[in-house]
Amino acid sequence: MSALTAPAPVQPFTLTDEQKALTEMVRDLLGDAASSERVREVMLEHGGFDQSLYDQLVQYGLAGLTISEEHGGAGASFTELSIVFEELGRHLAPVPMLSSSVLGTTAIQVGATPEQQAAWLPGVADGSTRLALAHLDPAGRLDADPGVRAMASGDGFTLDGTAGYVIDGASATHLLVAATTDDGLAIFYLDAEAAGIERRAIDVLDLTRPMATITFSGVEVAADAMFGGNASAALHAALTAGVVMLACEQVGGIQQILSRTTVYARERVQFGRAIGSFQAVKHKLAETLVASESARSAAYHAARMLAAHEIEELRIAAPLAKSYCSDVYEKASGDAIQLHGGIAFTWEHDVHLYFKRAKASKLLFGSPKHHRALLADVLEL
Amino acid sequence: MGNDATTAEREQVNAQIEALFASHPPADTPEKEFWGAQFDHGLAWVQHPEGFGGLGVSPRWQAEVDLRINEAGGSTRNRYMNVLGIGMGAGTIMAHGSEEHQQRFLRPMFTMEEIWCQLFSEPGAGSDLAALATTAKQEGDTWIVNGQKVWTTLGHLAKWGLLVTRTDPDVPKHAGLTYFIVDMEERGVDVRPLYQITGEAEFNEVYFTDTPIPDDMRLGEVGGGWSVAMTTLMNERVAIGGNAAPRGTGAIAGAVEAWQKMHGEDGDAGLRDQLLSHWVEAEAMRLTAVRAKEAAQKGTPGPEGSTAKLQWADLNKAITSFTIDLLGPEGMTYPGGYEFTRPEQTANRDAGPHKSFLRARANSIEGGTSEVMKNILGERVLGLPGEPRVDKNIPWREVPRS
Ligand SMILES: Cc1cc2nc3c(=O)[nH]c(=O)nc-3n(C[C@H](O)[C@H](O)[C@H](O)COP(=O)(O)OP(=O)(O)OC[C@H]3O[C@@H](n4cnc5c(N)ncnc54)[C@H](O)[C@@H]3O)c2cc1C
Numbered sequence: 001m002s003a004l005t006a007p008a009p010v011q012p013f014t015l016t017d018e019q020k021a022l023t024e025m026v027r028d029l030l031g032d033a034a035s036s037e038r039v040r041e042v043m044l045e046h047g048g049f050d051q052s053l054y055d056q057l058v059q060y061g062l063a064g065l066t067i068s069e070e071h072g073g074a075g076a077s078f079t080e081l082s083i084v085f086e087e088l089g090r091h092l093a094p095v096p097m098l099s100s101s102v103l104g105t106t107a108i109q110v111g112a113t114p115e116q117q118a119a120w121l122p123g124v125a126d127g128s129t130r131l132a133l134a135h136l137d138p139a140g141r142l143d144a145d146p147g148v149r150a151m152a153s154g155d156g157f158t159l160d161g162t163a164g165y166v167i168d169g170a171s172a173t174h175l176l177v178a179a180t181t182d183d184g185l186a187i188f189y190l191d192a193e194a195a196g197i198e199r200r201a202i203d204v205l206d207l208t209r210p211m212a213t214i215t216f217s218g219v220e221v222a223a224d225a226m227f228g229g230n231a232s233a234a235l236h237a238a239l240t241a242g243v244v245m246l247a248c249e250q251v252g253g254i255q256q257i258l259s260r261t262t263v264y265a266r267e268r269v270q271f272g273r274a275i276g277s278f279q280a281v282k283h284k285l286a287e288t289l290v291a292s293e294s295a296r297s298a299a300y301h302a303a304r305m306l307a308a309h310e311i312e313e314l315r316i317a318a319p320l321a322k323s324y325c326s327d328v329y330e331k332a333s334g335d336a337i338q339l340h341g342g343i344a345f346t347w348e349h350d351v352h353l354y355f356k357r358a359k360a361s362k363l364l365f366g367s368p369k370h371h372r373a374l375l376a377d378v379l380e381l
Numbered sequence: 382m383g384n385d386a387t388t389a390e391r392e393q394v395n396a397q398i399e400a401l402f403a404s405h406p407p408a409d410t411p412e413k414e415f416w417g418a419q420f421d422h423g424l425a426w427v428q429h430p431e432g433f434g435g436l437g438v439s440p441r442w443q444a445e446v447d448l449r450i451n452e453a454g455g456s457t458r459n460r461y462m463n464v465l466g467i468g469m470g471a472g473t474i475m476a477h478g479s480e481e482h483q484q485r486f487l488r489p490m491f492t493m494e495e496i497w498c499q500l501f502s503e504p505g506a507g508s509d510l511a512a513l514a515t516t517a518k519q520e521g522d523t524w525i526v527n528g529q530k531v532w533t534t535l536g537h538l539a540k541w542g543l544l545v546t547r548t549d550p551d552v553p554k555h556a557g558l559t560y561f562i563v564d565m566e567e568r569g570v571d572v573r574p575l576y577q578i579t580g581e582a583e584f585n586e587v588y589f590t591d592t593p594i595p596d597d598m599r600l601g602e603v604g605g606g607w608s609v610a611m612t613t614l615m616n617e618r619v620a621i622g623g624n625a626a627p628r629g630t631g632a633i634a635g636a637v638e639a640w641q642k643m644h645g646e647d648g649d650a651g652l653r654d655q656l657l658s659h660w661v662e663a664e665a666m667r668l669t670a671v672r673a674k675e676a677a678q679k680g681t682p683g684p685e686g687s688t689a690k691l692q693w694a695d696l697n698k699a700i701t702s703f704t705i706d707l708l709g710p711e712g713m714t715y716p717g718g719y720e721f722t723r724p725e726q727t728a729n730r731d732a733g734p735h736k737s738f739l740r741a742r743a744n745s746i747e748g749g750t751s752e753v754m755k756n757i758l759g760e761r762v763l764g765l766p767g768e769p770r771v772d773k774n775i776p777w778r779e780v781p782r783s
Contacts (some may be wrong), residue, residue, distance in 0.1 A: 140710030165710050203718040205735065211713070269783035270509035272772030280752040334698075337742050341507050341750060342532045345743050347576035347721075355578075355742070359705060360713040367706060369651060 010308040011079050013300055022080055026087040029056060034091035036350050039208060042094045047201060048210035049171040054095045055127060063101050064125025067109075071117060072125035078241065082248040082303035089252025092208040092353055096130050098245060099168035104131025104176055106241040111187055111227040111234020120174075120189060132172035132192070134163035134214050135235060142366050148216055150179040150186055157181070157226065159188065159196075159219040167364075169212030170201045177216070178235055187227040187234055194219055206360035208353060240318050243365050244306045247299040247321035250329045250361055254292045257336040257354045261285060264340055281339055288332045295328040315378045319371035326362035333358040390438040397422045397436065398449055407455025416459055416492045419450070425491045426471055428679045433475065434487050440677045444625045459493045462725070465535060466490040466497030468620030470543055473613045474562075476680070477600040482562070486541070498539035499617075500530040500563065500587060501610065505782050507532075508753050510545070510614075511554040511607060512772070512782060515589060517546035517561065519596070519603075524548075524561065526569075526592040532747075536572045536585035537723050539565045544594075545610050547777065548603055554777040558606030562598045569593075578739045580719030617748045618690040619682045625670040632700040632741070633663040635734050639707040652707065659700050666692050684761035691754040694744035701741040704734045 015023065033053045042050040057063050065081050067073025074080075081101070088097060101124065108120055108131075123129030137147035148161035159179055169175070175197075177188045192199070196219035202211045227234060262285055265276030275281050302321035305314045333355040337344040344351040362368065405418040419425055420434045427442045429435025447457045460467050467490060474482050489495040506513040515528025526546060536542070542563045549557035565572070569592035574582035601609040629637070640656050670689055705712040715735050732740065745751040759765045772780045 136710075140713075165713065203715050205713055205715045207719070267783060269505075269781055270507065270512070271770065272509075272512075272780045272782075278752070278768075280755065330702075334702075334742070338745055338751070341746055342502065342743075345577050345746060347578065347580065352578040352739075352742075359702075359738075363706070363710060363712045367709070369706075 010310065011304050013297070013304075015083075019080060019083060023083050023087070025060065026062070026084050029060065030087050030091045030093055034088075034093040039092055039094060039353075043207035046094075047170060048094045048204075048207055049096065049168065050094045053093060054130075057095060057097070058125075058127030061125075063097070063127055064105075064121070065101065067105060067121050067125045071121040073121065074125075077307035078244070078303050079307040081245060082300070085245045085248040086252035086255075086299075089249030089357075090256040092253070092357055094208045094210075096132070096168040096171065098209075098242060098249070099133065099172065100124055100129070100131040102245045103133040103167070103238045103242050104174075107133060107176055107187060107227075107234045107238035108189075110237040111229040111231050112189075113228035116189070116224075116228060123174075128173070130168070130171065130173045131176055132166050132169045132174075132212075133176045133178070133238060134166045134169065135176075135178035135187075136164050136166075138162045138164040138213060140165040142370065145180050146178045146185070148177055148179040150181045150188065150221075152182070153220070156220060156222045157186075157188070159190075159216040159221060162213060162215045164213050165202070166212045166214050168210060169214050170199050170210060175214065178231065185231045185235070187231045188221050188225045189227070190219070190221055190225060194221075196220070204360065206353075206356040208357060209360060209364075239365060240314060241306060243318050243322045243371075244299070244302040244314075246361055246365060247295075247318075247325040248303055250325040250358070251292070251296050251299045253354050253357055253361075254288070254295055254325070254329050254332050257333050257351065258285070258288050258292055260351070261288075261336045261339050268341075275339070284335050284339060288328075288335060291328040292332065295325045298324045316375065319374040319378075322365065323368035323371040323375070326358075326368045329358040330362050390436075390442065393436055394424075394427060394438060394442045394446065397424055398446060402453060407450050407453040410455075412456050412459070413492045413494065415455055417488065420488050420491045425467075425487070426475075428677075429471075429475055429487075433483050434471075434491060437679075440679065441674045444671075444674055448627075459491065463490060463493050463496050464620055465499045465539075465543070466495070466541070469499060469613050469616045470497045470541075472616035473543065473600065473609060476612045477560070477609045479597075481597075482600070486562070490541075495540040496535055496538045498533050498536045498542045498565070499613065500533055500536075500542045500544040501613075502532045503529060504531050508750055509772075510610065511558065512777070512780065513545060513547060513558070514782075515544075515546050516550075517548050517559060517594070519548070522596045524559075524594045524596065524599070526561075526563070526589040526594060528589050530587040530589075531584075532575070533572070533585045533587045534583055534747075536565070536587050537574060537582075538725065541565060542587075543613055545606050548606075550778045551776050552604070553774055554772065554780060555607045556604055557777055558610065559603050560600045560606035560609040561594050562600065563592065563594050564598075567592050567594070574723050576721055578742060579736055580721050582721070582723045614749065615682045615684070615686055618754075619686040621690050621693065621744075621748045625667065625674050628664060628667060629660075631663065632697050632704070632737065633660055635737060636660075636700050636704045636707065639704045639734060643707050643709060655703060656707075659696070659703060662692075662696055663700065666696060684757050687749070687754045687757045688762075690748060691751055691758065694751055694754075697744050698741045701734065701738040705738045708734065 061074040062084055064073030065076045069075040105124055135146055137144045147163045148159055150157040150159050172192050175190045175192050179186055196217045198215045199212045204211055265281050266274055268275045298321040302317040305317045336351045340351055343349050401422040405415050423431055423436035424446045425434035427436050427438050428440040430437050450457055474486055501510055503513050517524040517526045542565050544561045544563045546559055547557050548559040569590040571588040573586045575584050575586055576582045760767050
């Protein structure tokens with residue numbers, strides 16, 4: 001991963017003063033700009049992309065947080081980015097950070113030549129480029145070849161096929177398309193509006209994370225649009241980073257529903273007492289508290305290993321975090337519905353948005369079962 | 382029940398089924414007409430007395446009647462499309478209504494000419510139903526109702542509502558309640574949709590502003606509403622959970638289908654075991670429902686009805702969630718998108734796995750939450766001591782509420 005920001009030494013779990021300040025800053029920003037009303041407006045009326053919030057993230061240097069200063073970024077590590085993701089997860093903020101600042105950026109950093117990086121990354125940092133990674137087949141199968149095929153033609157290539165489950169695929173300005181060629185896997189950098197590309201929004205469970213099916217019909221690309229480095233390594237690194245940042249985002253969601261449900265259990269009175277005084281309610285919340293602490297540890301550990309480029313440990317830490325945080329989030333958000341009673345079943349109430357985020361993010365980048373199987377391989381079990 | 386009596390009942394039921402099928406072939410008779418004839422043959426609620434939609438036999442035969450109707454190509458969908466009436470209102474009217482009520486309401490309820498809703502819950506009174514605050518004040522032969530109900534399933538389609546009100550705020554909460562049947566077309570009834578997790582609005586908020594109800598629409602005594610409400614709830618829990626459907630139907634069928642589609646070829650051992658573990662529990666639960674039906678007595682079901690409701694709710698949630706997991710990436714979708722509509726029935730039977738998954742979240746809330754079901758089973762069936770209560774012996778007025 002030589003092209004990434006230089007590896008930081010492994011950081012302790014405790015946040016530095018600067019990291020604390022970053023937390024405060026993002027929290028303040030999202031508290032105002034990613035209110036529940038705003039998130040709902042964006043998910044229902046703007047296809048799940050909040051341009052104005054994204055502009056603010058760009059202004060604060062968050063879209064290019066892990067991009068080197070040389071390319072207009074902040075040159076920070078994934079530890080810092082994990083802080084941002086936790087906060088995004090608290091608010092279900094509908095911005096293309098996972099797609100562009102994690103998947104797309106990391107793929108370029110690992111698999112593109114220095115010239116390509118110099119050409120492509122500054123746009124991400126300054127907000128003019130929003131990347132989406134199109135690497136799956138139409139059914140989104142992890143173990144299948146990409147749905148797109150690239151044939152050499154003239155000086156460049158022609159792309160044909162369909163990529164499924166492209167996160168933020170409909171709103172991205174540029175696509176990174178993984179395709180099979182006669183020489184193996186390749187990744188191409190394309191203008192999302194190029195001739196022959198058709199993007200269709202998928203009806204998603206979690207409206208705060210839009211996805212698209214993208215069809216390529218004879219799309220012409222120049223030779224220099226193909227990643228000059230190792231495409232497989234780029235894809236692997238991008239997805240590993242995606243998995244880890246997703247786990248951090250899940251931790252934010254878990255935290256948010258735990259605190260909201262706790263507040264509700266203190267306020268809601270039935271039988272002349274706060275429902276939080278019933279052990280059935282109290283115990284469920286205490287269980288979520290315990291699980292949330294472990295989820296946090298798993299996600300933080302993975303983020304620190306990612307930041308430090310501890311590749312061997314990441315093979316354990318990433319699937320650990322993704323499988324555990326997904327399961328905890330799903331259970332915690334389901335319990336949150338239960339503990340709120342009928343009100344949580346209404347569209348107006350926010351709990352269902354977290355419940356849907358939990359289920360969809362559990363299945364994104366492979367289910368917990370998939371990640372436990374990866375772990376079993378590493379552990380040679 | 383002795384074997385002779387059982388045989389006699391079976392013959393009686395069979396004779397009526399055959400007579401019904403001869404005069405009204407299930408597959409060829411329009412639904413409403415068929416349901417009317419079914420009622421007249423005593424096959425609507427077999428346990429009711431003759432003339433009231435029943436034959437005065439054990440309720441255990443009902444499942445068989447419904448199965449035969451389905452097998453013959455007839456429909457029993459009135460049971461879930463008008464579930465608040467057929468599943469809950471009917472038993473309440475039989476137990477607490479006058480003969481006039483029974484004559485007036487049961488048949489059009491069963492034929493679906495009149496849809497029913499249940500006006501129990503309020504913003505401040507869910508699990509603690511007896512805390513409700515909607516008032517009814519007597520003026521001569523009429524009661525004047527004011528207040529707000531919530532989560533009123535099918536309120537937008539209903540002609541009649543089962544309404545519990547507070548008629549005396551100065552006595553302990555259970556003692557000050559009175560139960561009515563309210564005409565949803567009466568003045569001062571305002572039904573507003575509440576959209577839910579699926580985007581649809583099955584349920585509603587209902588506001589009453591000086592709505593008049595004649596005293597002869599009261600069920601039970603003034604101040605006796607709690608025991609009438611309990612009858613409705615006991616019937617509800619059996620209606621929700623006690624379904625002795627054929628083996629392999631319901632949520633587990635969806636899971637099996639998803640398994641076959643996604644893993645029929647690779648036969649993933651871990652998921653297969655999980656599927657079968659759900660299948661086993663679903664089947665054991667179904668057999669419990671069959672057993673409960675056989676043992677069922679005429680009259681209002683007891684607290685043991687909560688067993689089935691509790692198990693069904695949690696299992697249905699688990700299975701529908703597992704089904705989404707089985708679908709893999711497709712589990713991240715919501716085919717057709719969220720549509721903000723007011724459906725004609727609850728929980729569309731052919732909703733597909735995604736909507737079923739979301740709809741099932743309510744199963745452990747509606748009709749009494751799983752926590753409350755466990756309290757009931759612990760205290761009323763197992764006889765464990767109750768929790769200390771702060772709200773039982775003081776006037777309703779003085780009980781803290783949120
Ligand atoms: C889809 C749907 C349809 C419905 N349809 C109708 C309808 O048609 N008519 C109608 O009248 N109502 C209807 N309801 C309302 C339903 O009966 C109530 O939602 C239910 O009784 C719970 O009340 P609540 O929502 O106020 O939750 P609350 O009572 O506020 O409960 C919140 C949480 O506290 C817990 N809790 C409360 N008391 C205790 C206790 N003593 N011990 C332990 N835990 C406790 C609950 O289990 C729950 O987890 C419907 C609800 C839903 C979701």
